[in-house]
Amino acid sequence: MKLTIVPVTPFQQNCSIVWCSVSNRAAIVDPGGDAENIKQVVAEQGVTVDKVLLTHGHLDHAGAAASIAEHYQVPVVGPHRDDDFWLSQLPQQAQRFQFAAQVEPLVPDQWLNDGEQVTVGERQLQVLHCPGHTPGHVVFVDVEARVAWVGDVLFHGSIGRSDFPRGDHQQLVRSIREQLWPLGDDITFIPGHGPTSTFAEERANNPFVADSRFG
DSSP, X not given: OEEEEEEETTTTEEEEEEEOTXXXXXXXXXXXXXXXXHHHHHHHHTOEEEEEEOSOOOHHHHTTHHHHHHHHTOOEEOOOGGGHHHHHTHHHHHHXXXXXXXXXXXXXXXXXXXXXXXXXXXXXXXXXXXXXXXXXXXEEEETTTTEEEEETSEETTEEOOOOSTTOOHHHHHHIIIIIIGGGOTTOEEEESBSOOEEHHHHHHHOTTTOXXXXX
8 A cells, every 4th residue: 555645725634645556546535625736646646546535524624525536537435424414514614714616515425334444456444433523434444554544533642623513522532442542553543634643652642542541
């Protein structure tokens, strides 16, 4: 598995272009905006996009999903159906945050459930339903490569906000401790914003979910 990160939108959201080194087939994870920049990086890498993957329905992660999918004639996959209300409100989100690009409501081609898998070429990504930041948030994990795309669930030194509609702080903490930590300390994760980190680092030092907080 190979990947490159493209920061997009004024929120500097980490859009990932992920591809199988054998087949050169790629997925674009969380194309929140700046579609032309994403397309340019895809062209530079010489990969073939065959799907768009969404961790959740917030504008900075999903705002360019429809236009990217239309451009490459590929499906939008994810998140969990419980984020349908967020995706249906993408135009209102764009208006609120004064996004220049026109954004339409989005219905993914496929909703995802916990325990499912999605393919990127010959690679398999495990799907984990990790609510708390949003109710339908999912995480993608390449178990073999020891890499996870966690969206806005977990950050280096922090965790996602839970003050949005249907957010839940305690549920978010449970998602991290019960869904992510069992994957192993050696997992490197790509958050929705900011630098990458490892589960070991966050278990040791993250003030919200460090093991020391829970005895």
